[in-house]
Amino acid sequence: MNKDLSRRGFLSQGLTGISAAWISAHWPAMLSAASHARQAAKAASPAKFEFLSPEQAREIDAIAARIIPTTDTPGAHEAGVVFFIDRALVTFAKEDQKTYAQGLPGLEARVHEMFPGMEKFSAATPEQQDQILQSFDEQSSGAAGRPFRRRMATQSFFETARVHTIMGFLIDPDSDKRGNRDGVGWKVIGREPEHMFQPPFGYYDKDYPGWQPNPPDVEKTKS
Amino acid sequence: MMPDEPKYKTTDEVDFVIVGSGAAGGILAKELSGNGFRVVVLEQGPYLTEKDFVHDEIKVLNQDLLTNHRELQPTTFRKTPQDKAKPQRALVYGRLVGGTSTHFTANFWRFHEIDFTERSKVGPVAGSTLADWPITYADLEPYYTKVEWEIGVSGLAYASPFDPPRSKPYPMPPLPVKSSGVIFERAARKLGWHPFPAPMAILSEPRPGRSACVNCGFCLGFGCEVGAKSSSLATAIRMAEKTGRCEIRPNSYVHRIELDAAGRATGAVYFDARRNVQRQKAKAVVVCANGAETPRLLLLSANKQFPNGLANSSGYVGKNLMLNSGGVTTAVFEEPLNDYKGFAVSRILHDFYELDPDKVGFHGGGGLDARFDMTPIGFALGSLPPGSPRWGKSFKEVLSHNFTRTCEIYGHGTSLPVENNSFSLDADLKDAWGLPALRLTYKDHPDDLKLSAWLNARSAELLEAAGAKKMWAPPVQEQQFAVHLLGTCRMGNDPKTSVINSDHQTHDVKNLFLCDGSSLVTSGRGQPTMTIEALAFRAADRITALAKRGDLPT
Numbered sequence: 195m196n197k198d199l200s201r202r203g204f205l206s207q208g209l210t211g212i213s214a215a216w217i218s219a220h221w222p223a224m225l226s227a228a229s230h231a232r233q234a235a236k237a238a239s240p241a242k243f244e245f246l247s248p249e250q251a252r253e254i255d256a257i258a259a260r261i262i263p264t265t266d267t268p269g270a271h272e273a274g275v276v277f278f279i280d281r282a283l284v285t286f287a288k289e290d291q292k293t294y295a296q297g298l299p300g301l302e303a304r305v306h307e308m309f310p311g312m313e314k315f316s317a318a319t320p321e322q323q324d325q326i327l328q329s330f331d332e333q334s335s336g337a338a339g340r341p342f343r344r345r346m347a348t349q350s351f352f353e354t355a356r357v358h359t360i361m362g363f364l365i366d367p368d369s370d371k372r373g374n375r376d377g378v379g380w381k382v383i384g385r386e387p388e389h390m391f392q393p394p395f396g397y398y399d400k401d402y403p404g405w406q407p408n409p410p411d412v413e414k415t416k417s
Numbered sequence: 418m419m420p421d422e423p424k425y426k427t428t429d430e431v432d433f434v435i436v437g438s439g440a441a442g443g444i445l446a447k448e449l450s451g452n453g454f455r456v457v458v459l460e461q462g463p464y465l466t467e468k469d470f471v472h473d474e475i476k477v478l479n480q481d482l483l484t485n486h487r488e489l490q491p492t493t494f495r496k497t498p499q500d501k502a503k504p505q506r507a508l509v510y511g512r513l514v515g516g517t518s519t520h521f522t523a524n525f526w527r528f529h530e531i532d533f534t535e536r537s538k539v540g541p542v543a544g545s546t547l548a549d550w551p552i553t554y555a556d557l558e559p560y561y562t563k564v565e566w567e568i569g570v571s572g573l574a575y576a577s578p579f580d581p582p583r584s585k586p587y588p589m590p591p592l593p594v595k596s597s598g599v600i601f602e603r604a605a606r607k608l609g610w611h612p613f614p615a616p617m618a619i620l621s622e623p624r625p626g627r628s629a630c631v632n633c634g635f636c637l638g639f640g641c642e643v644g645a646k647s648s649s650l651a652t653a654i655r656m657a658e659k660t661g662r663c664e665i666r667p668n669s670y671v672h673r674i675e676l677d678a679a680g681r682a683t684g685a686v687y688f689d690a691r692r693n694v695q696r697q698k699a700k701a702v703v704v705c706a707n708g709a710e711t712p713r714l715l716l717l718s719a720n721k722q723f724p725n726g727l728a729n730s731s732g733y734v735g736k737n738l739m740l741n742s743g744g745v746t747t748a749v750f751e752e753p754l755n756d757y758k759g760f761a762v763s764r765i766l767h768d769f770y771e772l773d774p775d776k777v778g779f780h781g782g783g784g785l786d787a788r789f790d791m792t793p794i795g796f797a798l799g800s801l802p803p804g805s806p807r808w809g810k811s812f813k814e815v816l817s818h819n820f821t822r823t824c825e826i827y828g829h830g831t832s833l834p835v836e837n838n839s840f841s842l843d844a845d846l847k848d849a850w851g852l853p854a855l856r857l858t859y860k861d862h863p864d865d866l867k868l869s870a871w872l873n874a875r876s877a878e879l880l881e882a883a884g885a886k887k888m889w890a891p892p893v894q895e896q897q898f899a900v901h902l903l904g905t906c907r908m909g910n911d912p913k914t915s916v917i918n919s920d921h922q923t924h925d926v927k928n929l930f931l932c933d934g935s936s937l938v939t940s941g942r943g944q945p946t947m948t949i950e951a952l953a954f955r956a957a958d959r960i961t962a963l964a965k966r967g968d969l970p971t
Binding site: 260262263265267269286324327331356359360361363364365366371379380382383384385386389390391393395396399402405407408 | 606
C-alpha cells in the first residue's frame with residue numbers, strides 16, 4: 195500500500211479546511227513528527243528482534259497467523275504482528291514477558307501431548323494448530339469484554355497473545371509500534387489509510403438531500 | 418508556554434490560583450486574567466500540544482497518555498458505605514492542560530429549563546436529594562451563548578422543537594451528516610420523533626489558529642491534532658496566556674489548601690514535577706479540579722477548623738454524585754456506513770427530555786444520539802456482536818464485514834442525586850505520592866436503571882424502523898465506572914444542604930471558590946460540559962464583581 199496515502203499524505207496534499215495560520219504555526223512540528231514516523235516504519239522492516247529469540251519468534255508468528263489467518267486477504271503474518279509483539283515486550287507490555295516466557299513451553303508441552311512426536315507448534319498443520327489453540331481458549335476466561343479495562347498481566351498466555359495479535363494487526367501504522375505493516379490490517383477491515391476525509395462518508399449519506407426542518411406544527415408533547 | 422506568559426514566584430501573592438485547567442479552569446483563567454487579575458493555573462498533568470496528539474490507540478488509551486494514570490493513581494469501588502471498597506479502576510478524566518475537554522466526544526447540549534427546577538416541578542423523589550438550583554436557565558442563557566461564540570460550537574438553532582429559548586443562533590453551521598446520522602434521522606421521523614443536527618464543540622469552519630474538523634476519525638479519547646475540537650487547550654488556555662497575566666503551570670499536583678488564623682485560604686500546596694512540595698500564595702483560590710478531584714482536595718485539606726474536610730460544614734463534600742444514566746445499542750447495517758470517518762455524533766433527538774413519571778413509572782428523561790466512537794483496536798476487541806468468534810478465519814470475516822457497517826445509538830439520561838453516592842478518601846490505599854486514593858461509592862437510584870432500560874427500548878425501536886440487520890445491547894446494570902463527575906460540591910442557598918452559593922463561593926471559606934462538574938445540582942440529560950463551561954463564564958463574572966467591590970479579602 196502506498197504510504198503516501200496516510201497521514202503524511204494528508205499533511206502534504208489535502209490541506210482543504212486547515213487554516214493557513216494553523217499550518218504555518220505548526221508545520222515544522224508536523225514535518226518532524228511525520229519524518230520520525232516514517233523512519234520508525236522503515237525500521238520495522240528488517241527482521242531483527244529486540245526481545246524474542248528466533249525460535250520464540252517463529253512460534254509466536256505461527257500463533258498470530260492462526261488468530262488472524264492469511265486468507266484471500268493478508269493476515270497477522272503479513273502485518274508483521276510478531277515484530278509488534280517483540281517490541282511490545284520491551285516497551286508497553288514488559289510485564290507480559292513472563293507470560294510469554296512461561297506460555298511458550300506450555301504450548302510446546304501441549305503440542306507433545308496432543309500430537310506425540312511433533313516438536314513445535316509451528317511444525318503443525320493449520321488444522322492441528324487450531325485444535326491446539328482451541329484447547330487453550332477453552333481454558334481462558336472467555337468473555338471478550340470492552341477493551342482496555344483489564345490488566346494484560348492477569349490474562350492467560352492465549353488471551354494475551356490474542357489481544358496482542360489484534361493490537362498488532364490494527365494499530366495506527368504510523369506509530370512506533372512496528373505493527374500493521376503497510377497498513378494491511380486497516381485495509382482488511384475496510385478502513386481507508388488517510389487521516390483526513392470529506393463527506394459523503396458512506397452509503398447512507400451519499401444521497402442525503404440536505405437538512406429539512408421538522409414539521410413546524412409539531413406540539414411539544416410529553417411521552 | 419507562550420512567549421508573553423508571565424512566570425510568577427510561589428512567594429508572589431497572585432490574585433487567583435486556579436486548580437485545574439479543564440473545561441471550567443480554562444475559562445476562569447481566561448476571564449479572570451482578561452479582567453486584569455494575576456492568575457496562576459496549577460495543572461496536575463503535562464502540557465501537551467497538537468504535535469503530541471497521535472492516533473496510537475495503545476499509547477493514548479491503554480497507557481493513559483491523556484488521562485488519570487491507572488497505576489500512579491489507583492482507585493477503589495464499593496456499592497454502599499457498608500461495603501468494603503475493592504481496588505478497581507473507577508473513573509477516567511483528562512489529566513493534562515485542557516483537562517477532559519481535550520479528549521471528550523464534544524456533545525454540547527444546553528440544559529433545559531426543567532433541569533434547574535425539576536424538584537419543584539415533580540415534587541420530592543423517594544431516595545433522592547433532588548433539589549432546585551439557586552439559578553435558572555434564564556440566568557445561564559447569556560453564558561451558554563458566550564460558550565458557543567467564544568469557544569466555538571457548531572449547530573443549528575431552532576432545529577429541535579424541544580430546545581430552550583436562545584438569544585443568538587450558533588456561530589457556525591452543524592458538522593456534515595454521517596451515515597449513522599442519516600439512518601437515525603429517517604427512522605426517527607418514521608416514528609414521529611424530531612431528530613436534529615447535533616450541537617458539537619467541534620469547528621465546522623476554521624477560526625484563527627484552528628482548523629475546521631478534518632474528519633480524521635480519532636476523536637473520542639484522543640486529542641485533536643488540528644485544533645478543531647474546542648477544548649480548553651485549543652481555546653481558553655491560549656486566550657488566557659495572551660493576556661500576559663496568566664501562568665499555566667503544568668505537572669503541579671495540588672494536594673492541600675491552607676487557611677490562615679482568620680479562616681481565609683492563603684494559596685495552594687502542590688507537588689512539582691520532581692515531587693518537591695511548593696506553596697503558591699494567592700489572595701483567593703478557585704478549584705476546578707473536576708467532580709472527583711475537587712471534593713478529594715477539600716477532604717485532603719481537613720484541618721482543626723474543618724475536621725471533616727475544608728468547606729464541609731454541610732457534610733455534602735463528595736456526596737450526591739451523579740454519573741448520568743443511559744445505555745448503548747449497537748447495530749449492523751447492510752451497506753457500509755464508514756462511520757469511522759469523522760467526529761462521533763451528527764444527529765440527536767430530545768423527544769424524551771421530559772418524561773411524565775405518571776405515564777412511564779419513573780422519574781427522569783433523556784436524549785438519543787447516533788454515533789460511532791470506536792477506533793480499530795477497540796472495535797475489534799469490544800464491538801462485535803455477542804457470541805462472535807474471537808479469533809481465526811470466522812473472526813476475521815465478521816471483523817472485516819462489520820467495521821464499516823456498524824453504528825451505535827446512545828441513550829443519555831438523568832441520574833438522581835443520592836446522598837450515599839460519592840467520592841471520598843480511601844484510608845487503605847495510597848497513590849504514588851503517598852496520598853489517600855479516590856474511593857467511588859455508587860448505587861444507581863432505581864429510577865435511573867428504569868430510565869436506562871426505557872431509553873434502550875427506544876433505541877431498539879429506532880433501529881428496527883431503520884432496518885438494522887442486527888442489533889444488541891448489554892443488559893442494564895448498576896454502574897461501577899465514572900466518566901461524568903457531577904454534583905459532589907453542589908450549589909445552593911442553604912449552607913446545610915450545599916457547599917457553594919450561587920456565586921460559586923464556598924459557604925464556609927469566603928475566598929475559596931469551586932467551579933466544575935461538582936457544582937451541578939442536577940445531572941442534566943447526559944451532556945454536562947456545556948453547562949460546566951457556561952457556569953465558569955458566569956462564575957468569572959460573579960467573582961470579578963466580588964473582587965472589584967472589595968468583598969474578597971486581600
